[in-house]
Amino acid sequence: MIQLERITRNEVYRDKKTTIVVFFYLVGYCIDKEVNMHYKKYKKILSTKNSMNIYRGCSHGCIYCDSRSKCYQMSHAFEDIEVKTDAPIMLDRELRSKRKKCMIGTGAMSDPYIPIEKELRYTRKCLETILNQKFGVSLLTKSNLILRDIDLLQQINEVSKCVVQVTLTTADEALCKVLEPNVSSTKERVEILKECKDRKIPTIVWLGPFLPFINDDETNMRRLLDYCVQQYVHGILCFGIGVTMREGNREYFYDNLDTHFPLMKQKYNKAFQLNYECGSKNHRKLMTMIKQTCVANNMLYGVEPIFKYISAYEEKKEVEQLSLF
Ligand code: SF4
Numbered sequence: 001m002i003q004l005e006r007i008t009r010n011e012v013y014r015d016k017k018t019t020i021v022v023f024f025y026l027v028g029y030c031i032d033k034e035v036n037m038h039y040k041k042y043k044k045i046l047s048t049k050n051s052m053n054i055y056r057g058c059s060h061g062c063i064y065c066d067s068r069s070k071c072y073q074m075s076h077a078f079e080d081i082e083v084k085t086d087a088p089i090m091l092d093r094e095l096r097s098k099r100k101k102c103m104i105g106t107g108a109m110s111d112p113y114i115p116i117e118k119e120l121r122y123t124r125k126c127l128e129t130i131l132n133q134k135f136g137v138s139l140l141t142k143s144n145l146i147l148r149d150i151d152l153l154q155q156i157n158e159v160s161k162c163v164v165q166v167t168l169t170t171a172d173e174a175l176c177k178v179l180e181p182n183v184s185s186t187k188e189r190v191e192i193l194k195e196c197k198d199r200k201i202p203t204i205v206w207l208g209p210f211l212p213f214i215n216d217d218e219t220n221m222r223r224l225l226d227y228c229v230q231q232y233v234h235g236i237l238c239f240g241i242g243v244t245m246r247e248g249n250r251e252y253f254y255d256n257l258d259t260h261f262p263l264m265k266q267k268y269n270k271a272f273q274l275n276y277e278c279g280s281k282n283h284r285k286l287m288t289m290i291k292q293t294c295v296a297n298n299m300l301y302g303v304e305p306i307f308k309y310i311s312a313y314e315e316k317k318e319v320e321q322l323s324l325f
Pocket residue numbers: 058059060061062064065066067068109110111142
């Protein structure tokens with residue numbers, strides 16, 4: 001019963017419009033059958049590198065998603081969301097025990113702004129903890145639900161440092177709906193960048209993946225880079241032009257190719273067989289475009305400098321001192 005007591009009344013009865021929500025209890029494990037949501041108890045939330053995933057699994061449905069690969073050993077369907085019970089409480093406790101302030105990262109394996117976050121507000125509660133304890137944060141998302149928390153992000157950035165990272169894959173809105181069906185459109189994500197720019201919150205754009213024969217063309221790249229320039233992003237991260245495929249994500253991707261791009265699966269099979277890396281023939285040309293744009297616009301470029309920037313904690317002493325008066 002320990003687990004049930006820790007889930008608030010709101011969480012248990014969060015959707016009164018739908019029929020009865022039934023919870024099954026096993027030891028430390030709880031399943032909400034209606035929305036395929038699991039509460040699972042963990043001992044810790046922060047990794048050794050100070051990153052965290054509040055949720056496991058993701059309902060955004062990106063057709064190329066690597067996180068659904070079998071190697072990650074999810075014990076349930078990827079769309080079934082596992083919620084880490086007490087995530088904000090665990091984070092609060094772990095931050096208190098740290099000797100040095102640092103950046104806390106989230107969003108690597110599961111978007112912190114999946115739809116269930118609207119009701120649970122775990123990500124928001126974690127941000128409040130980060131602000132209260134004067135840590136920094138970096139978040140990676142494709143959802144404009146992040147704008148709900150823009151006040152907190154701005155405050156964190158005034159006290160320490162907040163970096164908002166947004167993924168952009170295609171400037172073609174119709175294609176975006178096919179590649180990333182359940183999440184904000186590219187234009188909505190550009191709005192996130194704009195809002196952050198207006199509030200002086202630094203942003204990093206993750207460009208890609210660029211799927212061979214689908215969105216790996218110069219026109220798309222030019223339009224995405226123009227968005228980055230217009231919104232004064234701090235840096236652009238791109239791991240290469242192509243996509244990676246592993247057992248689990250390949251099958252899902254190929255099923256989607258069959259649904260949306262007739263004969264494309266055969267093209268992929270011929271070009272890449274079971275390769276992990278499915279590179280684009282436009283790799284060099286498009287990477288050059290990114291680099292030239294970054295250099296011309298004074299943006300950070302390259303995996304190493306960007307990760308160094310994201311993980312570097314800053315304490316804005318001036319703000320702290322000012323707040324004393
Ligand atoms: S948002 Fe990220 S984790 Fe979620 S489906 Fe898309 S690629 Fe996967």
